[in-house]
Amino acid sequence: xxxxxxxxxxxxxxxxxxxxxxxxxxxxxxxxxxxxxxxxxxxxxxxxxxxxxxxxxxxxxxxxxxxxxxxxxxxxxxxxxxxxxxxxxxxxxxxxxxxxxxxxxxxxxxxxxxxxxxxxxxxxxxxxxxxxxxxxxxxxxxxxxxxxxxxxxxxxxxxxxxxxxxxxxxxxxxxxxxxxxxxxxxxxxxxxxxxxxxxxxxxxxxxxxxxxxxxxxxxxxxxxxxxxxxxxxxxxxxxxxxxxxxxxxxxxxxxxxxxxxxxxxxxxxxxxxxxxxxxxxxxxxxxxxxxxxxxxxxxxxxxxxxxxxxxxxxxxxxxxxxxxxxxxxxxxxxxxxxxxxxxxxxxxxxxxxxxxxxxxxxxxxxxxxx
Numbered sequence: 577x578x579x580x581x582x583x584x585x586x587x588x589x590x591x592x593x594x595x596x597x598x599x600x601x602x603x604x605x606x607x608x609x610x611x612x613x614x615x616x617x618x619x620x621x622x623x624x625x626x627x628x629x630x631x632x633x634x635x636x637x638x639x640x641x642x643x644x645x646x647x648x649x650x651x652x653x654x655x656x657x658x659x660x661x662x663x664x665x666x667x668x669x670x671x672x673x674x675x676x677x678x679x680x681x682x683x684x685x686x687x688x689x690x691x692x693x694x695x696x697x698x699x700x701x702x703x704x705x706x707x708x709x710x711x712x713x714x715x716x717x718x719x720x721x722x723x724x725x726x727x728x729x730x731x732x733x734x735x736x737x738x739x740x741x742x743x744x745x746x747x748x749x750x751x752x753x754x755x756x757x758x759x760x761x762x763x764x765x766x767x768x769x770x771x772x773x774x775x776x777x778x779x780x781x782x783x784x785x786x787x788x789x790x791x792x793x794x795x796x797x798x799x800x801x802x803x804x805x806x807x808x809x810x811x812x813x814x815x816x817x818x819x820x821x822x823x824x825x826x827x828x829x830x831x832x833x834x835x836x837x838x839x840x841x842x843x844x845x846x847x848x849x850x851x852x853x854x855x856x857x858x859x860x861x862x863x864x865x866x867x868x869x870x871x872x873x874x875x876x877x878x879x880x881x882x883x884x885x886x887x888x889x890x891x892x893x894x895x896x897x898x899x900x901x902x903x904x905x906x907x908x909x910x911x912x913x914x915x916x917x918x919x920x921x922x923x924x925x926x927x928x929x930x931x932x933x934x935x936x937x938x939x940x941x942x943x944x945x946x
Contacts, residue, residue, distance in 0.1 A: 577879050577880075577881055578879055578880045578881060578920055578925070578929050578932060578933060579881050579920065579922075580760075580881050580882070580883050580918065580920050580922070581759075581760045581922055582922060582924045582925075583759070585922075585924025585925075586924060590816065590817065590820065593816040594766065594813055594816050594817075596816075597612075597812035597813060597815065597816045598809055598812060598813070600812065601808045601809050601812050604808070606808060607807060607808050607809070608805055608807055608808065609788070609805055609806075609808075610808045611808075612808045612809075612811035612812040612815065613631050613805075613806050613807075613808060613811040615811070615815060616629075616631060616806070616811040616814050616815050616818075617629040617630065617631050617771070619815070619818060620755075620771055620773065620814075620818075621773060623738075623745065623818075624745050624746075624747045624748055624753060624773040625744060625745045625747075625748040626747065626748050626753070626773040626774055626775045627774070627775040627777070627780070628773065628774050628775065628776075628777070628780035629771050629772070629773050630771060630772045630773075630774075630780060630783045630784050630787060631769070631770070631771050631787075631805070631806025631811060632770045632771060632772060632783075632787050632804045632805065632806055633768060633769070633770060633787075633802075633803075633804035633805060633806065634663075634756060634758070634768040634769065634770040634804070635663060635732075635734045635754055635755060635756025635757075635758065635770040636663035636664075636666060636667045636670075636756075636770070637667075637770055637787070637802060637804040638667075638754035638755060638756070638770040638771060638772040639663075639664065639667035639668070639671075639704070639730070639732065639754040640667040640670045640671050640802070641772060641783050641786045641787055641802065641804065642730065642751075642752040642754060642772050642774075642779070642783060643667065643668065643671040643673065643702065643730075644671050644782075644786060644800070645752075645779045645782040645783045645786060646701075646702070646728055646751060646752075646779060648671055648672075648673050648701045648702055648728075649671055649672040649673055650672040650673070651699060652672075652673040652674070652699060652700075652701035652702075653673065653674045653675075653676045653697060653699040653700045653701060653900070654668045654673045654674070654675055654676065654700075654701060654702045654703070654704060654730075655675075655676045655677075655678050655692055655695045655696070655700060655702070655703045655704070656668065656675060656676070656677065656678070656687075656703070656704040656705075656706065656732075657677070657678060657680055657686070657687050657704075657706050657708070657890075657909070658677040658680075658889035658890040658891040658892075658896075658901075658906055658909045659680050659685055659706075659708060659886060659889055659890075659909045659912060659913065660706045660708065660732070660886070660890060661734065661886065662886075662890060662893060663734075663756075664704060664706055664732050664734075664890075665890045665893075665896060667754075668704070669895070673701065673702075674699075674899065674900065675890070675896065675899055676695045676697075676700070676899065676900045676901065677695070677889075677890065677891045677896075677899065677900070677901040677902065677906060677909075678691040678692040678694070678695045678901075678902050678906075679691035679902050679904070679905070679906045679907070679908050679909055680906075680908050680909045680912060681714075681908070682908045682911070682912065683847065683848040684708075684711060684713075684847055684848050685708050685709065685847060685862065685912055685916070686705075686706070686707070686708050686711065686713035686714060687703075687705055687706070687713055687714060687718070688714075688908070689714050689717040689718055689721055691902045691904070692718065692721065693721055694902050694903060694904060695900070695901070695902055696725070696727070700725075700727055701726075701727065701728065702727060702728040702729070702730050702751075703718060703722065703727060703728070703729055703730065704730045704731075704732050705718055705729060705730070705731055705732065705750070706732040706734075706735075707731065707732065707733055707734075707735060707736035707739060707746050708735065709735055709847070709856075709858070709859055709860040709861075709862050709885070710735050710736050710739060710762065710828075710856055710857040710858050710859035710860060711736070711739065711850060711855055711856040711857075712736060712739045712740065712741040712746050712850075712855045712856070715729075715731075715741050715746075715749050716741075716742075719749065728750065728751045729749065729750040729751065730750045730751060730752060730753075730754070731746055731747050731749060731750040731752070731753040731754065732753075732754050733746050733747045733753045733754060733755050733773075734754065734755060734756035734758075734761065735756075735761065735762070735859035735860065736762075736857055736859065737755070737761060737762040737763040737821060737825075737857060737859075738762065738763075738821055738822070738825045738857050739854070739855060739856065739857045740852070740854035740855060741852075741855060742852070743854070747773045748773070748775070751774065751776060751779065752772050752773060752774040752776070752779060752783075753772070753773045753774070754770070754771075754772055755770055755771040755772070755773065756769075756770050757769035757770060757771070757810070757814055761859065762821065762824060762825065762828070762857055762859050763814065763817060763818065763821050764817070765810040765813045765814050765817075766809070766810065766813045767809075767810055768810075769806055769807075769810040769811075769814065770804075770806070771806065782799070785798075785799055785801065786799060786800070786801045786802060786804075787801070787802060787804045787805055788801060788803075788805060789801040789802070789803060790802075823923075824923040825857050827923035827925075828857060828858040828859075828921055828922070828923055829853065829856070829857070829858060831858070831861070831921050831923075831925060831930055832849075832856070832858045832861055832921060834930055834934065835861055835919065835921075835930075835933075835934065836849050838934045838938075839863070839934055839937050839938060840938060841937060841938055841940060843865055843866060843867055843871075843940070843942055844863050844864070844865050844871075844937060844940070845863060845864045845865070846863055847862055847863070847864075858921050859921075860885055860918045860921065861918065861919045861920075861921035862885065862916050862917065862918050862919075863916070863917055863918075863919060863937075864912065864915040864916050864917070865915055865917060866915055867940075867942040867943075868884070868914070868915055868916075868917050870940075870942050870943065871917060871937075871940050871942070872917065874936070874939075874940045874941075875933075875936050875937070875940075878932070878935075878936035878939070879932065879936075880919075880920065880932065880933050880936045881920060882917050882918060882919055882920075883917075883918045884916060884917060884918065885916065885918050886913060886916075887913060888913065889906065889909045889910060889912075889913045891906055891909075892910075892913075919933055919937070920933060
């Protein structure tokens with residue numbers, strides 16, 4: 577079976593480096609907020625073209641801590657996409673604010689700025705732009721939209737490690753960028769891990785305090801806080817993996833280029849390929865098909881795993897059904913959720929694997945409808 581993610585395909589030398597890095601942490605006797613975390617924060621801030629990086633427990637906490645740090649809470653609204661991992665929406669709710677759902681661009685599945693504008697009210701405090709599937713979303717349009725408004729742009733970069741927008745890293749445009757290093761991400765830890773990047777010193781200081789119980793000096797807690805600290809083992813694992821990120825990204829783009837060039841099927845639609853190559857890092861390669869269930873069964877019969885990201889848009893989840901949304905509806909998000917399908921695109925795929933995936937997709941024959 578060709579898997580969506582295959583950690584066993586990672587190079588043996590990387591596994592050796594991971595084991596060595598973990599052993600070093602164990603020998604150090606420092607397990608929380610030590611040298612490994614500090615070094616990863618320094619390197620990831622540099623990679624993100626920001627002044628600060630604050631390592632936290634996971635990507636959802638990064639969003640919540642960032643929202644709290646800019647005083648987003650009860651009576652505030654935060655506009656975002658329904659086509660995202662539920663963690664994006666849950667973080668808004670945990671901060672005490674109200675999520676508001678805008679529709680997507682059907683060609684990219686990222687936020688549609690026109691829909692976002694229809695969702696703005698006097699209570700709108702922030703917009704969370706999700707760089708979905710690894711592609712930088714419409715940053716310039718959203719910054720233009722909020723230029724004369726008291727609204728913050730926040731970037732959910734959980735799937736977009738290394739993506740650039742006009743040669744500038746994602747995560748450096750908004751007031752902060754939120755990152756997940758869940759193991760399946762383009763840069764993944766060996767457990768849960770996350771970070772917040774920003775060039776706002778006050779925000780960084782507040783987030784640093786918030787991740788550690790709201791504590792400044794030991795035993796002093798002047799702010800509301802969380803227990804959300806990037807631990808030393810995860811930071812060490814990320815430092816071991818970080819040198820591979822560029823080559824892994826190149827491989828993902830090479831795989832995507834083949835898919836774009838060679839997948840040809842009347843019932844399969846590929847999302848738009850960005851003009852700027854650096855804008856997409858292909859955390860996921862997503863297609864749409866009105867016969868998705870049949871296509872998944874066919875792919876499985878050909879030894880190809882596939883997954884749906886995401887089958888139920890956020891506004892259709894039970895905790896969100898009464899939340900505000902674009903007054904014109906969310907028809908593009910709903911259709912995308914019904915038809916989207918992710919193909920394997922991880923850097924461990926061989927050329928033979930890629931050929932098998934392309935042949936399997938192109939060989940699909942949906943049953944005729946009466």
